[in-house]
Amino acid sequence: MNTRELTLAGGDSGIAGFVPGKAAASELIRRITSTDLDERMPADGDPLPAAAIAVLSRWIDAGAPWDEGFAFESTSWEPPLALRPVELPPVMDGRTNPVDRVIDDYHRKQGLAQPARCDDRSFIRRVHLDLVGLLPEPDHVEAFVNDRAPAKRQRLVATLLGEDFDQRLRYAEHWLSFWNDLLRNDYTGTGFITGGRRQITGWLHRSLVENKPFDQFVRELIAPTDESRGFIDGIVWRGTVNASQTVPIQFAQNVGQTFLGINLKCASCHDSFVDRWTLQETYDLAAIAAENPLELHRCEKATGRMATPGWLFADLGQIDPTAPRDQRLTQLATLMTRPENGWLSRNLVNRLWARLLGRGIVHPVAALRTRPWCAELL
Template sequence: MMRFCFLVVLGLLWFSLQGPAFFQNPLPEPDIDPKDRLHWAFIPPQKQVIPALAGPQENLQPIDYFLLEKLRASKLDFSPQASKTTLIRRLFLDLTGLPPSPQEVEQFLNDRSPDAYGRLVEKLLASPHYGERWGHYWLDLVRYAETNGYELDQERPQAWRFRDYVVRSFNQDLPYPQFLLDQVAGDLLAKSLLLPKEELSAGIQRNPRIEDGLIAAGFLRCGPTHVVSGNLDPDQLRQEVLTEMATSIGSVFMGLTIGCARCHDHKFDPVSQVDYYRLQAFVGATYFTDAEMSSTKVKKTAEEEMTRWKKQTAPLKKTVEALEFAVQARLVKVKIDNLEPGAKAAWNTDPKQRTLEQHKITGLTQQLVKVTWDEIVEALPAKQKSERDSLKKKIHELERRKPQGSAMAPTVFDRGTPSTAFLKRGNPKNKGALVPPGYPRVLLGAGVTQKFSSELTRIDLARWLTSPNNPLTFRVFVNRIWLQMFGSGLVSSPGDFGIRTKQPMHLPLLDWLVQDFLESGGSVKRLHRQIVLSRAYRQESKNESPLGLQVDPGNSLLWRMNRKRLDAEFLRDSILTVSGSFSSRMAGYAVRSPLEPEVYDLIFTESEPVGLWPTSPDETEHHRRSIYLFNKRNVRLPLLEAFDQPDTLNPCPVRNTSTHSLQALTLMNGPFSREMSVKFAKRVMRDGGSKQGKQIELAWMLAFSRMPEEEESALARQFLQNQEVLLRNQPSLGNAPAKAPGPDFSTPQFQALADLCLALINASEFVYRP
């Protein structure tokens, strides 16, 4: 006993002497090459002076001076300004993600005042749709979804609160430094705002900033997560979570592929494996939780609603289970009887009495006696099957109206001291020294020695990221905004500012924009205003200058505007808008619109594949903006997937723009497109009157924000005439639904108009931002 006590005391003494040194002493890591420190992206943004230009400089913005300096050096100039119809469509799609209405186009065209364009810009920046459009891009970056991913892809209750926080933040023009701080450390900030002895739930009622902080910190759990993990090792699962959080911070805010240093020093960038684990240490004490946000009274009411719902569903489910159990037991017995004698004997032996060999046999033959749901349903007698189907329908309807429960914030919290173990080769089973939080050395500058301390928290990390001297954070963000507006970034690789990324041609412009962005306090709306008021943004995109194509075929100098295909979600939203079906309701629970059978079959389940997608009961909800659709990682709508909606496994700084036959097939023949083209035609017939010419004009104005040219009108008339004749001879080819209400909507004339509307939403002019 004395010997045991002596060893314990000796161990404590060793830890007191060696432990702190073990924790604090830096691990061996390679020196940083001085040349790497001179990489343009690792040097803080330099103060820039707007270039002076000779000659006329009417209506130029600071952005234009930087661009014109390089254009004129190549004997180029900006293209002529785009037409007003092009500008209004471009502005609406870029700032709100929606096309303008004919009334808005007419109002802008008739406004001859010199500040008409500027007032339109301010109107769109103040639109609630602005936050939806730009929140959509941020959700791409953070991999937002409402399920956990992996095989089971289980739902994350109330994950939509993070989506609403992002939309709200862009609409309120929340300063970007605060936006970043909320997402990296919002839970810690919320805790610091509490009064002494105040509970978190009570604090939420008192201070909306606490609520936003908790919700925003959900950024750290936006990535895919193993929840039902079977026999996966706890250390492995924990390391997956830490990797997701650390890699997201490095990718989203720093524009570095820092996750490549998890198993070894980065192959290209001066980021050591120790640097990686220092960054990971900031989240080493961070765990997932759901914070209650409702008052006691509201929570009680929600619980009572849920109790009533369960009382309604429980008897129905119990009856279904009883119907199934008898059939299942009989089928299992039949399968056991068909096994070989040894296996049959093993299964018929009480599990408690089985020998080791019999346990082995039952394990190996388990799949042979497993009964599928299809087998159970097929074996049910007709009367019981009918009864079961009726009960299942009632259960499904109840599931569609299931109470949402009290308000919860999927968030995080810290427990213990921030630190993490250095993993040799990234293996959770090969742990080395504990690593305290710290910043990548190459970003601190030569001669700067940081103090590694377990007292550093995610708040410190966020403040370091938002420091004006941080070389990456604001360059990365400003470049992301520029990329979305112009179709290509000032830095060509928006997700990688590392060594392999060459110094951009327009680095002075980028640094000036960063400087202006910081001086404005990080106002995203001001940044957008600077861009859209520039001559560069207002250029036409159709210019095919021989000199421009020869000198700068890739348009790096921006001598013309770039056309840009609409993101998949904005394409869907535009179709809804022109058809008159668009629902402008914002925020709240996600919408489940109906799925096509082949898409429904993709939903994984270990139980019966019934009721896996309870569609929203209110059909008008199905026509809300795409940002409000239920975002399931393993299931995407065909239209969105065809037009390159990204998966949510990795941050997406820029979407692919592919061209393939499936896009045309989906947009022309998909049920959504055909349904919306019928509604589009109804709107045209209703609002355009009975004259064909007026209908064509309205269709063009809705689809393209302009009047048709004479040749286009003639082609449209010819198409309608030919299509009407074809449909009279072959009525089955019509696009209108068989049971369309009213005689006006069942004639070949209307069906031809619906086909014309379908053709318009398939046109490149509709699919692309000019």
Template structure:
């Protein structure tokens, strides 16, 4: 990989440490700027002596070596390489005179003795600076233990340095549940668990992994995170928030993951599929990625303002997803911490500024036709109706008789009605060339200097042979010379499996983000990803077959003390599931899940009256939530209709984003409302009823076997003796209660539309359903162990 051009890097300094626990003590070994110095200067000095010219004092800038070595306004040299005794920085940080002391007392930043000595030694060693780690070219490091699994070799090397031991491998039941939830977002069936547990032949686990990677549900699981990144929703947002049709793009994403489309091609088609030679409808549908932003249809707003917002959104989303750079900071001014300028922002905007879109959607048109450009989706039945009507209209038009003239208006009206039903998908085009200008302070009507489409100066330049349009931008993003996209992507895959990325701030690889916990490992993975042909399934296979991934997640006292957040990976991953997978697991365990792939979004159970409290009901056909019936109630959660002004509340309780902007990392909260939702939401009450029926009909004749069957369907394992005692006691108690209150049992069993076997005893079924509800509410049920 080629080096960056001289002078292309503006060094930004980070307030975070390069390793999990920064070592700022004096050391005889070589001091590294990124690891040892950058955190100190960023935290204590940059507010007054950093990139922001508006807050800089004394003309001293410490984030760039050339500036730091210059004579200051006071006539002193802050840093004299190799001569700490002549460096004003050293004199001031050691001074006890409050008028001379740096940082000054009023800054409330106090350097420790160790930090002062580290700065002094760094200057004595020559005051060498380093390029920010994320902008360095990717170089594949040597694997520490040749012959070992590469992931394990890097992880074990770090554990040994920290005097920690890796955990033993998780038991087979835990392992198959973990990897199944991770790769398809659904729990393993008891038959799948038994097959794996009883398979003693070498390669049993690897065969499970291959089966999961080949599953059509793999694409559904992978698409959930990508939809967060793309800010996918089924409505336009803002006050009107009418429906849009972009489900074809969502289904394209699912197919792309299932087909293991190369990630570089996956990128190019979404950024610029319409600009490819002889672009197919599928490639045009892929460009819906950058039409997922909100669209305003309100009257009285300024179209130019929202057109500026849409293009800005595309810049910010693209930069976040592929570069993990916070470009939103540069819409109004140069970045305060990273080497990104306002000119960079608007130069990127120029790539996205030629779409033939309107700033405001046309509310007078049907919702699916209000915001071009769009692509009509081929539906054979509808196309046949349109063709027949057009043929009939043509025949009638050629007939001069009065009867024909009378029929013509009716036929045209019928054609218009049918055309309204044609599903479309929002797409990109490049049909409207526009000039691009820097917008002063980000205001749409404050026009500054004209700019042209180009890439940020801090990053490798756009090759001369690439077009200056979205296709060129997409090809630049996946150019192996660009160090960020591969690092950013493998980090997200690591985050998906381990709960936290090697860079925990997966949306920010800049100086304010956290540096990688294992810098050599992330570079090795990035290099491997590129050399594999950007093969997503190969990367996931590599990660889940590592001993690091297969470790037990049990926490030992030593690991809790030394590595409470598991950043060193001395144990396996354990964290709560996404809300989508919590619901999908309940549907799967109960037997309700409809596994059909793709299609329009569906409307499952939803709190009644919620829409009316939030949505403007006047002249708005979307103001009332019309619940679907039948199979649509039990589709996977990725197909749930997502209205931006009223997102699905059950998903929101489990930290799903609003999908108004790009999100690469969901928070994980733990609140009483989550438990209340699992106990009372019709989805889970209905699932508990059907799970109870499975226990009775499939679980055998004894109470123990029935309860054990239900427990396995939810957690993949059998209950321990103490757990079985609690479950039996709960069943006996609720059975007595329902026998005394048959009306209450019947009311409980009527929640939800799915029917149960009428021959089953009402009180018994209700009692098992109550226990099933408890099972679905277990911490273990909603957690990947």
């Protein structure tokens, strides 16, 4: 319903969204007033209030006037494949940090007041909780408050993220839960067979303590060592499972969601209805990790079509489908961590931003094609 023409033409059903001049005969009004939960719009949340329905009805009865050329902005966003340079806005009020400069400019353009700077006691408490998950010692708080050095906040962050082993250990113990959740390493429910999943806790903890670079971290998860292979091995469930829950499909889903901010669960059963990803693309990605040839299943029915090991972004390079499995995984790890793959960098930044600030630059974090509130930050 982005344009009048598309709304009148209808979608796959061919049913027009509304009939100009006839609200009572319009599909839009039928949907928003329906008592059938499978049909009612909006699909989630409360139904529209009567006043809003009345406004829409009067608009349609009036002929649904629509300014020529007007189109609603799509909520989808196609990030450029590679990262792009950002022209930094001018410095405001002495804040020279590049992120501050972008956010200050965003506030200015949106007509928003600059938030007040938090006091030193709040800052030291927040930074400790964010980075090591523990409150600072009272004497450390007093020393920080009484410190008159202009760069004391930067120095505090550097200390908490520094080379001191005890500090690195505290950081690793706190952030282990974040990565456990993201990598599905914390799953403890029932249903998987004995030995049907492998934890990577030891590798993960050591990687955080060592401050392993993100590109190396990702490569070791996709083309794993024996210690880190639990991520791509997924969960082997008991009994017969849906085609969309097999280990190779789990691999595609987990790699897409964890490293690219792409949700392939819909496209594991059929072409996605809400995104551009297709069933073929999901199965081709899954085939990289498959031990045997992989047949596409659409809505649990075999199609007779076979997947060809392949990567989602052919412009960066492609997988050799004839290579052995280990080599295919190594090729994928290399493609994933190429500097030209901006999806990985944006996804990691967005997830860390959401962790530290409560909401991502793109929300939800597993839908990176949703329009960000500030694209320059990504």
